[in-house]
Ligand SMILES: [Zn+2]
């Protein structure tokens with residue numbers, strides 16, 4: 102089996118973009134292709150992440166449409182949909198395709214618009230997001246996605262004593278990181294008091310515990326050795342990609358605080374990379390809600406089970422902490438254009454591993470981990486990247 | 491009581507409207523689920539016996555929804571109810587009243603928005 106590397110990265114600012122999806126995506130795709138030194142004729146395939154274009158913009162069969170817009174018509178194009186884990190799944194399949202030698206160079210992308218630029222306001226968008234929960238046994242209860250993570254986090258608070266203050270500290274940390282990221286949707290600091298004073302969305306989450314609705318696009322160029330040899334981009338090695346699922350609906354999950362798919366995906370990725378949690382220098386993870394970051398750092402083995410809240414409040418996951426988590430600002434501050442989120446995590450890690458992350462650079466980072474969760478943790482993909490040796 | 495044919499969404503819904511909560515017990519591993527599946531989520535076996543589940547249970551976790559999707563009016567609670575079966579069945583439901591984690595609640599009603607779901611209180 103061949104090795105895989107990321108040879109080029111690009112992304113738009115996350116925020117509000119009043120542009121059609123093909124135009125929005127082109128901005129990220131051309132940046133990634135230029136970074137890789139990849140002209141259109143060296144791209145062998147295009148794997149796209151877009152979760153909700155059919156519902157939000159009446160726009161489907163998007164992979165060949167976007168490919169056509171950026172000069173890639175003719176090559177195999179596939180669209181992936183796994184709720185928030187959408188473009189990580191596209192990334193995983195690109196890595197496997199170049200490892201197998203099916204393709205040498207694959208463009209992976211993600212694009213989504215979720216703000217009122219789509220013409221949809223909060224109730225409509227909340228309903229569309231909720232469509233990732235079970236159609237018969239969850240959606241008709243009025244469960245929302247903040248509610249899904251509210252259920253998981255409330256149980257964690259009951260079992261482990263996690264507090265609303267612990268959760269607020271995570272929002273404060275990710276907002277602070279976001280101020281150092283020019284692409285972040287929120288460029289302002291917040292405080293524990295401001296988080297606790299904001300209105301409840303779904304208990305225990307308040308407005309400032311939740312990621313925003315965002316528009317944005319991201320792209321990465323993945324290549325095997327043969328492909329990379331034709332390109333000029335500074336490569337970062339893909340050391341492991343794990344992918345696991347768990348039972349849906351969430352009432353059937355064995356343990357509501359485990360996010361078991363994240364544990365399973367992490368074990369696969371760690372095993373492929375031949376490392377453990379202690380070897381990771383920088384983490385981008387799926388903090389759609391502050392409580393999701395608590396569950397994720399425990400599932401990834403970065404802290405003991407039950408310690409996610411207190412460890413975060415102690416600053417262990419801060420930019421200057423023991424294990425920096427979400428230096429980009431995370432979904433919380435950077436933004437969460439669903440289908441673009443997974444590939445954007447890879448963009449952030451590549452910049453740290455190249456030493457190009459500017460003010461938020463994690464010093465001497467040589468191993469980075471991305472955790473991208475879909476739905477109620479029905480899907481998680483964990484990717485490990487390393488400085489090329 | 492047991493029934494021969496595989497539990498469907500339609501039969502589950504019909505029973506719920508009559509105040510009964512139907513579930514399935516796996517013939518291979520004894521896992522019990524509270525909403526219909528075509529095979530056991532734990533072991534994949536297709537031999538599932540339809541059973542009556544308790545209509546009383548313990549609140550396993552709950553959330554209050556203050557920003558709702560279209561079709562719902564915010565300010566309601568959704569909970570996961572542990573039905574205390576040997577096979578570990580839980581169900582997602584509307585929760586009325588003040589009950590919190592660990593409290594006992596009863597199936598008292600159904601909510602019908604698009605589909606029929608249980609209401610505990
Ligand atoms: Zn998400």
Ligand SMILES: [Zn+2]
Nearest residue numbers: 516519530533
């Ligand atoms: Zn079974």
